[in-house]
Amino acid sequence: MKENLNDLITFMTVIQEGSFTRAAVKAGTTQSAVSQTISNLEARLQLKLLNRTTRSLTLTEAGERLAKLIGPALEDISTGLEQLSDLRDKPAGRVRISADEYAIQQVLWPKLAPVLKNYPDIHLELITDYGLVDIAKERFDAGVRRGGLIALDMVAIPISAEHRMVVVVSPHCLQKKDLPTTPAELLALPCINLQLPTHGQNLSWTFVINGQEQKLRIQGQVIVNGINQVHQACLDGYGLAYVPHALVKDDIASGRLITALDDFTITFPGYYLYYTSRLKSSAAFNVILEALRHND
16 A cells, blocks of 8 residues: 555644644644545544544554654654755754753853854754653754753763852842841742743752752742743842843842852753764754854
């Protein structure tokens, strides 16, 4: 049986997106067209591939087996087509990277924005994610995480220096004379929590106390799920914030924010770009890689 490659690609897109509607948007077609394509594929195979309800979309046993059979092959085809761009005068193609919000804002974008100007045929996707995403399963070319959080089977390239954390607060919220002198005092003060979207938990504040790292679960009126929202809430006087120094250095210099507990704060390892050792690097990916590589 000769099967239509486009139909198989549509099937995999539906699986990856988890929705006929999102698959249609990604493919630039209609939801009804995607649904009809899957129905035709099931009819030709004489097998049900998907269980569909108004609220969920799941694979049948046949669907799971088909996905395992064709997924790697379609990935190889996609990679091969991207590598053909090496024959062009300038690198071209799509590069997808998963990273947390701070890494995208402070590390990736400042380095990659000029690259995109020079290589207009490179299309870059920066997707915010705080978890240790399976980049192969989620079809990312690479991920960005701090050193120490990367699986041993990945290639990891340093792309930034270390990141020193600071506790800051607006002088409109606390005067210098009222600042905490030990981390434990934070438990009785208004603090701004960062809820990690991927984990659904608030970020612990880590300090070095008597030579040992200790984590605090702090409380406050405000909980947000983005580091920039933490920054703004702190500037607006809603409490103390635990953020990377690079994010607030200008506010500290201008006096908009003041620091506390400097003797207790920690420095996190720098960020690494990681990718599978099986990745057949395209010219576009190599351009991104070289732009990000950290040089002391």
